[in-house]
Amino acid sequence: MTLAFRPDVASDHLRVDLTEWAGVYVVGDVHGCADALDRLLSVLEVTEDDLVLFVGDLIRKGPDSGRVVRRLRNADNMYSVRGNNEQKVLRGEKTVPSLDEDDLAWLRSLPVAISWDGGLIVHGGVDPRKPLDEHTVDDLQNARSLSPDGGYNRPFWYERYARVPRIFFGHTVLGEPVETQWAVGLDTGCVYGGSLSAYDLRRKRFHDVPARRSGRSRSDSKIVSTRTIFE
Secondary structure: OOOOOOHHHHOOEEEOOHHHOOOEEEEOOOOOOHHHHHHHHHHHOOOOOOEEEEOOOOOOOOOOHHHHHHHHHOOOOEEEOOOHHHHHHHOOOOOOOOOOHHHHHHHHHOOOEEEEOOEEEOOOOOOOOOOHHHOOHHHHHHOOEOOOOOOOOOOEHHHHOOOOOEEEEOOOOEOOOEEOOOEEEOOOEHHHOOEEEEEEOOOOEEEEEEOOOOOOOOOHHHOEOOOOOOO
């Protein structure tokens, strides 16, 4: 299946062939939590024959963004989309002292979409009310609520999305991972004291490791309980 994107998105799109890899994992928002990432990759028993894909927001808020970036930069089997926090740093709106110029150049090179037959990774999500090829980079990085009030007000985009491709996403902080036929949400708030989650595409199951720190404070209203969103 060939996905159609706007020209600005198409130029930042990475296509991967899953048949070239033994295992395939999609990892949620790391936010500089390098220790949790190391533990998760150990739990997954990742080897150089496995592909590890990330939903973006590798950096900011956590203790060691530089170490996270260099872990991925030095790996031939790890790829990430560019999240809204990477975008904020590249625009100069935020700074991360542990990142050097080479790290920033690498962040700038990241795609905003990674796809394979039947699957798509973007950081935020999509608006199910319009075609994929009408979405801007900003849309894909920041989609969350379909409510006129935005933010963390329901409905969320993934509650209304029901079509191919299946979308893997982060950005919206969840109490537990979201899994529907059409969407998989993986930001389980590691940097806020939650967990770092991954989805095993081969075995169709989640893995996670708990944060080993209390994390940054966050209002309960901005952590979505997946036990109630589909009521």
